[in-house]
Amino acid sequence: MPDGDVLPQGVDPGKASVARMYDAMLGGEHNFAIDREAVAAFTAIDPQVRTLARANRAFLGRAVRFLVESGVRQFVDLGSGIPTQGNVHEVAQAACPGAKVVYVDNDPVAVAHSEALLADNPDATIVAGDIRDPAGILSAPRLRELIDFEQPVAVLMITILHFITPQEDPAGIVAAFREALPADSWLALTHATDEDRPDTAAAVGQLYRDRATSPVTARSRTEIESLFGGFELVEPGLVYVPLxxxxxxxEVPENPSQYWVYAGVGRKDA
Ligand SMILES: C[S@@+](CC[C@H](N)C(=O)[O-])C[C@H]1O[C@@H](n2cnc3c(N)ncnc32)[C@H](O)[C@@H]1O
Incomplete structure (x- = not known):
C-alpha cells in the first residue's frame, strides 16, 4: 500500500505495525515510511534481519508441506500477516487441492489484503481476530464454516507468540487452542529467542517498545519448548529456524544461532 492511500480503520499512523514491518523486511509493498524507518533501525541492530525473515518464511513453507504429507488437510494460521510469497493456502492447496485454510490476524492492513486475495477462494478465508481471545477466534462463523474439528487441524503460530507478554499468558493461549483440537492435530511455531544473542534481543525489544504497535518478548529455549506442552515435537525437535x-x-548456514528464532512442529498427544 503506497503512502497516501486511505488507511483502513484501526490503523495508528504514529506507530510502525509489526505486520507491515515484516512485510517491509520481506520486500513487500504494503508498508509505510514509518514501518520502513523502523526496519532500518532493526537492520542497524541486526544487519541480517531480512535474511532471518526470509528463513522464517521458508520454514513456514517446509512445515506446511510436511503437514500435508502427514495427512493434514486443515490449517488455522494465527498471526498470518500481510499476504506475501508462499502463503499457506498456496503451499497447502498446491500440495493438496481443496485443503482448507483459515487465516487470523488483528492487523487491519493484513486483514484487508487477505480479504481481497481470498475473495474467490472457497477453501480459504481470513478472520479478523486477536490470539489473546482464543474463544472468539474458535467460535468465529467463518472459521467454523471451513474447519471440521472432528478431523486433524494444524495450528500455525509463526512468529506471533513473542508479541504476547508474560502477563498475557502465551502458554494459556496455546493450551486453549490445543483443547479445541482432535487427536492427530498439530502445532507449528517459531519464536524469537534471547538464548544466544541476549544483547540483540534486548535492543530489538527496546525498538519495538519505542516504535511499534506491539512489544516483543524474546524467550529462552526452555520457555519456548514449554509452549509445546501437550504436543510431541517431531524430529529434529526445537531448533534454530534454518535447521x-x-x-x-x-541452505544450512555456518552459524545457525545467528538466526535467533527457534522453530518446531509437534503432534498433539493422544
Ligand atoms: C511477524 S508477522 C508473521 C507473519 C507470518 N505468520 C509469518 O511468519 O510469515 C506477525 C503477525 O502476527 C500478527 N499479530 C501480532 N499480535 C497478534 C495478536 N495478538 N493477534 C493476532 N495477530 C497478531 C501481526 O499483525 C502480524 O501480522
Missing amino acids: WRPDRAE
Missing part, C-alpha cells in the same frame, strides 16, 4: 528439515544441505 528444521532443510530442503538442501547448502
Whole structure:
C-alpha cells in the first residue's frame, strides 16, 4: 500500500505495525515510511534481519508441506500477516487441492489484503481476530464454516507468540487452542529467542517498545519448548529456524544461532 492511500480503520499512523514491518523486511509493498524507518533501525541492530525473515518464511513453507504429507488437510494460521510469497493456502492447496485454510490476524492492513486475495477462494478465508481471545477466534462463523474439528487441524503460530507478554499468558493461549483440537492435530511455531544473542534481543525489544504497535518478548529455549506442552515435537525437535528439515544441505548456514528464532512442529498427544 503506497503512502497516501486511505488507511483502513484501526490503523495508528504514529506507530510502525509489526505486520507491515515484516512485510517491509520481506520486500513487500504494503508498508509505510514509518514501518520502513523502523526496519532500518532493526537492520542497524541486526544487519541480517531480512535474511532471518526470509528463513522464517521458508520454514513456514517446509512445515506446511510436511503437514500435508502427514495427512493434514486443515490449517488455522494465527498471526498470518500481510499476504506475501508462499502463503499457506498456496503451499497447502498446491500440495493438496481443496485443503482448507483459515487465516487470523488483528492487523487491519493484513486483514484487508487477505480479504481481497481470498475473495474467490472457497477453501480459504481470513478472520479478523486477536490470539489473546482464543474463544472468539474458535467460535468465529467463518472459521467454523471451513474447519471440521472432528478431523486433524494444524495450528500455525509463526512468529506471533513473542508479541504476547508474560502477563498475557502465551502458554494459556496455546493450551486453549490445543483443547479445541482432535487427536492427530498439530502445532507449528517459531519464536524469537534471547538464548544466544541476549544483547540483540534486548535492543530489538527496546525498538519495538519505542516504535511499534506491539512489544516483543524474546524467550529462552526452555520457555519456548514449554509452549509445546501437550504436543510431541517431531524430529529434529526445537531448533534454530534454518535447521528444521532443510530442503538442501547448502541452505544450512555456518552459524545457525545467528538466526535467533527457534522453530518446531509437534503432534498433539493422544
Ligand atoms: C511477524 S508477522 C508473521 C507473519 C507470518 N505468520 C509469518 O511468519 O510469515 C506477525 C503477525 O502476527 C500478527 N499479530 C501480532 N499480535 C497478534 C495478536 N495478538 N493477534 C493476532 N495477530 C497478531 C501481526 O499483525 C502480524 O501480522
